Amino acid sequence: MNTSSRLLANWVILGLTLTFLIGPFLIIILAGASDTSYLAFPPEGLTLKWYLKVFTVESFRASFLLSMALAVFGTLAALLLGVPAAYALNRYALPGAETIRTIVAAPIIVPGIIVGLALLRYLVVPTGVTVTLALFMAHTALVLPYAVRVVSSSMHNLRADMEEAAVLLGCSRLQAFTKVVLPNIRGGVLAAFILGFVTSFNQVPVSLFLSGPGVRTLPIDMLAYMEITFDPSVAALSALLAFMSLAIVFVAERLLGFSRYV
Amino acid sequence: MSDTFVQLSDVTLMYGKSVAVPDLDLSIREGELICLLGPSGCGKTTTMRAIAGLLDPASGSIHIDGRDVTRVPANKRGIGLVFQSYALFPHLNAFENVAFGLRLQKLPEAEIRERTEAGLATVGLTGYDKRKPAEMSGGQQQRLALARSLVMKPKVLLLDEPLSNLDARLRLEMRTELQRVQKETGVTMVFVTHDQAEALALADRIVLMKEGKIEQLGTPADLYARPETAFAAEFMGFENIFRVEGTKAVTDSGALELGFAPASPLLAWRPDGVSVGSGPHQGRVLATSFAGAHREYVLDTALGPVKADAAIELPEVAIGETLSFDLPEATARPLSA
Ligand SMILES: Nc1ncnc2c1ncn2[C@@H]1O[C@H](COP(=O)(O)OP(=O)(O)O)[C@@H](O)[C@H]1O
Ligand SMILES: [Mg+2]
Numbered sequence: 001m002n003t004s005s006r007l008l009a010n011w012v013i014l015g016l017t018l019t020f021l022i023g024p025f026l027i028i029i030l031a032g033a034s035d036t037s038y039l040a041f042p043p044e045g046l047t048l049k050w051y052l053k054v055f056t057v058e059s060f061r062a063s064f065l066l067s068m069a070l071a072v073f074g075t076l077a078a079l080l081l082g083v084p085a086a087y088a089l090n091r092y093a094l095p096g097a098e099t100i101r102t103i104v105a106a107p108i109i110v111p112g113i114i115v116g117l118a119l120l121r122y123l124v125v126p127t128g129v130t131v132t133l134a135l136f137m138a139h140t141a142l143v144l145p146y147a148v149r150v151v152s153s154s155m156h157n158l159r160a161d162m163e164e165a166a167v168l169l170g171c172s173r174l175q176a177f178t179k180v181v182l183p184n185i186r187g188g189v190l191a192a193f194i195l196g197f198v199t200s201f202n203q204v205p206v207s208l209f210l211s212g213p214g215v216r217t218l219p220i221d222m223l224a225y226m227e228i229t230f231d232p233s234v235a236a237l238s239a240l241l242a243f244m245s246l247a248i249v250f251v252a253e254r255l256l257g258f259s260r261y262v
Numbered sequence: 263m264s265d266t267f268v269q270l271s272d273v274t275l276m277y278g279k280s281v282a283v284p285d286l287d288l289s290i291r292e293g294e295l296i297c298l299l300g301p302s303g304c305g306k307t308t309t310m311r312a313i314a315g316l317l318d319p320a321s322g323s324i325h326i327d328g329r330d331v332t333r334v335p336a337n338k339r340g341i342g343l344v345f346q347s348y349a350l351f352p353h354l355n356a357f358e359n360v361a362f363g364l365r366l367q368k369l370p371e372a373e374i375r376e377r378t379e380a381g382l383a384t385v386g387l388t389g390y391d392k393r394k395p396a397e398m399s400g401g402q403q404q405r406l407a408l409a410r411s412l413v414m415k416p417k418v419l420l421l422d423e424p425l426s427n428l429d430a431r432l433r434l435e436m437r438t439e440l441q442r443v444q445k446e447t448g449v450t451m452v453f454v455t456h457d458q459a460e461a462l463a464l465a466d467r468i469v470l471m472k473e474g475k476i477e478q479l480g481t482p483a484d485l486y487a488r489p490e491t492a493f494a495a496e497f498m499g500f501e502n503i504f505r506v507e508g509t510k511a512v513t514d515s516g517a518l519e520l521g522f523a524p525a526s527p528l529l530a531w532r533p534d535g536v537s538v539g540s541g542p543h544q545g546r547v548l549a550t551s552f553a554g555a556h557r558e559y560v561l562d563t564a565l566g567p568v569k570a571d572a573a574i575e576l577p578e579v580a581i582g583e584t585l586s587f588d589l590p591e592a593t594a595r596p597l598s599a
Contacts, residue, residue: 168316
């Protein structure tokens with residue numbers, strides 16, 4: 001292949017990639033702006049009223065807050081478990097470290113719908129745990145593998161002798177962790193948080209079975225809304241959420257080169 | 263000078279169920295530069311970690327400055343360690359790396375500043391305060407690691423192969439640098455290396471280790487001239503070591519009449535102790551190389567290969583030709599089995 005046709009091929013591939021990445025996003029933005037009472041693409045006439053309507057739907061507001069809280073606290077809990085786990089897996093030649101890694105990764109491998117059903121059938125029903133608590137646990141478990149994986153990779157180059165050096169300079173083991181390990185994996189922890197947040201926030205299958213009266217995550221609520229009302233506000237909401245995720249990733253990339261850790 | 267400052271008594275060091283260092287006794291004097299020398303895996307790092315408190319002895323005791331520190335945790339022992347990898351803190355600049363330990367002691371800011379600046383100056387890093395370790399050369403990182411330990415005024419400063427990551431020229435430079443710092447500060451230094459030339463050049467005393475045990479301990483001059491075992495002799499450059507039977511030198515390949523009756527079971531010669539150009543024995547030249555002040559030969563003899571240095575004035579003998587040589591009594595070093 002000569003240079004110019006190779007260049008052309010590169011452009012074509014780049015173009016296709018961008019189309020498949022950005023295309024759906026554009027479709028959603030436009031569909032949400034359609035001046036029709038039903039979801040339509042291409043949009044017929046343009047309006048912002050569906051974008052505004054999103055903010056007036058009571059159940060969206062409640063489920064948005066629930067999803068936010070789940071994403072924030074579920075991810076924080078996952079980090080609280082995941083950072084020490086990643087540390088232990090990296091630092092010590094634990095017997096069965098590989099098995100532990102596999103178990104930690106299980107929620108990624110097992111279909112979410114099964115995780116959700118299992119939690120409902122064997123946790124919520126027999127023990128009477130509230131759905132909110134079950135959701136929190138499910139989201140924590142779901143995010144944990146990402147937390148362990150991302151934090152692990154940022155810890156990988158951190159040699160144990162750095163902590164020993166800190167100890168010899170007077171640190172306790174805990175101080176060595178907070179003064180030497182944590183500052184050096186800060187970027188990884190933040191990246192894990194963002195990845196976990198987005199994963200949790202957009203989660204559908206696990207949350208599907210875990211809803212109760214007035215307790216629904218936003219994606220589930222949107223599904224429910226669509227079953228009854230087929231207006232473009234769902235598309236508008238999706239577009240707004242996509243913008244939110246984009247903004248978070250953009251800020252993260254700007255602040256600490258997020259892409260290095262994922 | 264000769265009072266014991268660090269005393270290891272009957273110290274056994276283990277990793278899990280395997281013994282790395284059995285029953286070690288070692289005393290280190292105040293203000294001396296002592297060198298742990300030995301091949302990779304002989305327990306140098308392990309011994310050092312035990313002194314620092316990073317590894318608890320399975321049995322035995324460690325005293326420092328008259329105090330039993332066997333159960334004192336590493337962060338309370340007041341010992342400095344310069345790691346082979348330097349182990350600098352990558353998120354802190356040079357100043358903060360050096361100030362790290364002082365800050366932990368919650369000293370007044372002015373004192374921290376003063377001592378840190380002084381520490382950086384001692385190792386010739388004045389003006390590098392703001393550099394991150396990643397922005398410094400290997401030699402500078404080495405100095406920084408040294409300064410970070412020195413500012414703590416440690417009772418003992420341990421250095422684990424501190425020069426092994428530097429190139430040859432820098433290594434020589436840092437050698438003199440280390441000696442200067444030790445003279446200036448008077449700190450007791452334990453220096454680990456597997457490089458015999460480094461040990462000979464730096465140390466007040468050398469501890470030669472083999473498989474976790476002390477093979478021989480003495481001044482560089484002592485060890486260089488009077489190794490006691492085949493292992494020590496080999497380490498000190500006695501490249502020709504033979505068994506003795508009556509008046510013969512013997513190897514698995516054959517025997518050679520020495521013309522004298524040694525009292526020791528083994529004899530060793532340095533290459534420059536083998537006389538070449540004349541003598542009762544013949545060897546075929548296997549390899550030859552020019553080494554500046556002399557010429558090095560490997561001879562194929564009745565004993566197998568013999569290494570010999572010839573004066574540069576002697577005409578070169580080509581590979582395959584024969585050369586006469588002698589193993590003189592005067593340069594023979596008797597060794598115990
Ligand atoms: N963390 C460890 N776990 C198990 N064995 C070790 C460990 N570190 C060192 N050893 C073993 O202990 C012995 C001494 O090692 P070391 O003190 O590191 O030697 P040196 O520093 O002289 O090269 C070696 O046989 C080595 O394999
Ligand atoms: Mg070592």
